[in-house]
Amino acid sequence: MNFNKLLIFNCILLFSVACKQEVEETKKEKPSVAPNVVFVLADQWRAQSIGYQGNKDVITPNLDSLAKESAVFHNAVTVMAVCAPWRGSFISGQYPLTHGVFYNDKPFPTEANTIAKIYKKAGYQTGYIGKWHLNGHKRGEEPFSARNKPVPKERRQGFDYWKVREVTHNYNDSFYFDEENQKQYWEGYDAFSQTDSAISYINKNKDNPFLLVLSWGPPHDPYHTAPEAYKKMYDASKISLRPNVPEAFADSARNVLANYYAHCTALDHSVGELLAAIDEAGIADNTIFVFTSEHGDMLMSKGALKKQRPYDESIKVPLLIRYPDKLGKVAHQIYDPINTPDLLPTLLGLSDLGIPETIEGTDFSKPLIDGDELGNEAALIMLPVPFHEWKFLNGGREFRGVRTKKYTYVKDLLGPWLLYDNELDPYQMHNLVDLPQFTQLKNHLDGVLMAKLKATNDEFLPADKYMTKWKYLYDRNDSIRKENYLELNR
Template sequence: MRPLLLLFFLALTSSAAPRPNVVLVLADDQGWGETGYHGHPRLRTPVLDEMAASGLRFNRFYSAAPNCSPTRASILTGRHPNRSGVFAPNHSTRPEEITIAQILRRAGYRTGHFGKWHVGAVKAASPTNPAHMGYEEYLAHDNFFEMNPPLSRNGADPTIIQGESSQICVDAAVEFLRKVRVEGDAPFFVTLWFGSPHSPYSGLPDDVALYADEPGKDLRRRFAEITAMDRAIGRFREALREMGEADDTLLWYTSDNGVTIEGVPEDQRGGLFNGVWRGHKGDLYEGGLRVPAIIEWPAVVAEPRSTDVPAVTTDMFATLLGLLELRHPDPDRPLDGWDLSPVIRGEAVAERPSPIGFWRYDKASETGNERWMDAELTHGTTPTTRNPGIDFVNYKHPVAKTEDFGGVAAWTGNRYKLVRFGSKPPELYDLLADPAETTNLAAKQPERVRSMLQQLTDWQRSVEVSLTGADY
């Protein structure tokens, strides 16, 4: 019977419908309001505006954390970043984590990563470089980069590549796609993670000149980076069309956290725009977590649509597994994401089934850290153009105590959001009636607060179990 069963499964495999290509595009520090389609009064993003007008626009999309490395880990693993000790920027993910790139590669996808990595060192010896986490090719940087970036190709010593950084990433990604097509018809999975518009800011003179009326050079350069990134995304889309791949490529764009004030002097911050949202990068208020998000996939999203269903970067993993009909190799491993396939296919979905947990574990990220890997392997090899002396270091979490749930946490449902600052009284907001989070309802709705606080604590205990390594 074994040969017959083998032939049966081979027949199923050969007759299965071709799987779509997948490209995950990630901006670095681009806030919700920093697009034309979200109403920015001056910023020019014609490509993103076109995508929003023709694709699926998420009106309520969140980054899993209000800062960089944690959100990137959430996309790769479908788990809250604290489960693997990625509490804050420069915290490495763990080699034992299972990534979406690993799963798709085993399913026959060609995999490439281009741009910022920031969940471990990218050099060849690092156990958490893109190659070890599922990518066959990569051109990457450990952390942020700007014009003329020094980048590592497949773990080699970094070399400076002259030019605008977003376009460099796109050129490398397109080169990879053309190679994939020369070699066969396998689907491709690409993470295109830009270094823009993270500080320090720089821009092409023509792009900077577009914003001559802005109050200072830092803001002008920041906006120039966003416009250059927008243009690079447009050229990537053009390449997909030229290759005949656009219709069946799921192109998913978002950002890693809300708008930042880093690198923008106080006298220039009036030029920033983030809608009505309270707070900015680093906060668990909406301004630190709400990010732009669009899916362009003509074969499935044939008409422009938008959704108000809350979604988060952690959902991207589960969604791809659902859309591609793939199973997680470790079904017992806790995941925090929800499969958005019904939303993408246009089914009537009004709410997500469970709240989204956020947890910025400040105590873990700032004190008592121990190395997760050999000390040498935690150090990066890719300097920045303006600060070549920087040596990025990645950390492991300290010992977690079950009774210690310090830091800032939030529990965000379809309507209500609970925010808790350590031992201080929790705050409760009605995001539908009060999206700017101006009115704390905790005193008026104590039962709801107690219920949501218990749910949050139960979820944090689950995260703490993962921190101990129990999932491996």
């Protein structure tokens, strides 16, 4: 009897060991589930205009909640603070003078290696909804002529699901083109309808890995076109202003900000709907969710509107990355700067995909996973060619610079132009560049900048050199300038 019991026990033990080995072998053979990527892009939403960054006026409860379970980047810096160049750098991981889109409405290279091509090759479904702004017009065509035309299939850079308009700033009842280049219309405020389309796409693809980019037009001007319900949430007379808004512009600034914030709150509502849909689909833990913007908006700081300038209101954007499976669901505050070309390689790193040699940005996925700072001293900022609202006649100038965690340093073609201590002077009201006590700091930052330019093969030439190299034409009167325009802008 004891012998039989011992025999049975040994058999059970051997069976258990065999089962355990089989389970372990199955785990080894079973590939890890590829994460989904949902990339939400606003246009012209500056970092300073969001609740979790300390703004008491703007209403962004959904983004504030998202920040509590995301990597929060306090110094996300756009490499070039204008629409198409940012987009080219995001989808390629390259700097503007490499991919060639350093001026709006110029064609992004069809043959480029892009985010959708890379993820598609890895077995992902790919979708894009909203503003594109990378097709551009051909040399000699009327400026902006491509904005209302469909994007040919071969120019969609690997995206298959396609609900896209090249560019529009009419956010109410706007049209788009579908996969077959048929014109369709978004009902009402287009960001709401685009979000509904994104939710539909997520539900249809939740059982397979997918990459989805949702690209809204707002809060880019016109500022007054947000839905009325959101505009009624703001009283312009109660809006607080940044100290660097000149008193002469105070009333205008409050009115602009009230309307701008209305767009922000409307988009925040859409973020909430999108996050709820991801939760309901049961894929939140295995989804890399990114919220960011192309660039900021001066919004009357220093008496200016819009972008291209090297100031924080223009170059700093919100950036949140939530990925519970690898990053957990607690806030991770990151103060080291991250630059536009770094976004793609970092997403690839988080997705366990290889980084193609074409990519110039840095993969920061490891410090994110480890809960560390990035170890990155500076982000590059540039304007190779001034154009449109900051063309030469409006004071635009070529510049290169770096934004570190603490400092901003910028030079134009005449030499050092700006130096700010952003911790002591967060509104950048005191330019230190010509003060002798900061010479050592200026020289150090100049060395950091020169190293960045060398690494990216940037010779920092006058604007005309780049326009000639890429066979581009200036739009309308963008090229007009006085011979001494740099000295006049000092």
